[in-house]
Amino acid sequence: MIPNFDDDRINFVRFIQENKYIFYELLESGRYNLTSNSEGKDFNKKYIYEGYYFFKNFNLLDDADVYGLTDDLDDFNTKGQTKIQTIINAFERWLQRDIVKEKFEEEYDKKIQREKEKIKTLYKEPLNQIEEIGTKRRTMKRTSQIKNELSNIDYLPEDRQNSIKGKTYRSVRKEFDKRNEIGGKKKNKTKKYRKTRRLK
Numbered sequence: 001m002i003p004n005f006d007d008d009r010i011n012f013v014r015f016i017q018e019n020k021y022i023f024y025e026l027l028e029s030g031r032y033n034l035t036s037n038s039e040g041k042d043f044n045k046k047y048i049y050e051g052y053y054f055f056k057n058f059n060l061l062d063d064a065d066v067y068g069l070t071d072d073l074d075d076f077n078t079k080g081q082t083k084i085q086t087i088i089n090a091f092e093r094w095l096q097r098d099i100v101k102e103k104f105e106e107e108y109d110k111k112i113q114r115e116k117e118k119i120k121t122l123y124k125e126p127l128n129q130i131e132e133i134g135t136k137r138r139t140m141k142r143t144s145q146i147k148n149e150l151s152n153i154d155y156l157p158e159d160r161q162n163s164i165k166g167k168t169y170r171s172v173r174k175e176f177d178k179r180n181e182i183g184g185k186k187k188n189k190t191k192k193y194r195k196t197r198r199l200k
Helices: 009-018 020-028 045-056 063-071 084-095 098-122 127-151 164-180 191-199
Strands: none
Touching (some): 009 020, 009 045, 009 063, 020 045, 020 098, 045 084, 084 098
């Protein structure tokens, strides 16, 4: 399952980046203690983490970086720093340990199981519910089309002089205006006014 770096370097980087959540569990979460045993200078905790971050943050869209990865790793070396080849070797040796492979497969199986559960949840709705959703969407789409069509029609107001509603409104409006004019009907007295009048 875990590829070798020198077999296909680009594919190796993709593998690390696509499974970064699994590597988070193995290296960063603190759940596992997989870097405690050192096997010499080229296999220590610092180099393992450096190698992991190198691959995790590697930019596969940068042609110069890809060229350096596939043809000349010395391009990544900085004066006074540990050689990149040493860091990569340490990380790859760590990856090939039996305990790391075992834990990686466990986490990978969990990841696949989560994805299966997600798919089941998405398709859990009964068929009639899915059909109902489709009907609602079609209705909303048609309603929207009708609204657009109506908004594009030129509106001509009707002459409502002879309409009953128009007459009723005009007569009520006239009465209202008369009441509020000077010399018209007196406005209703307030409660306060009526109370003071009774007291007199």
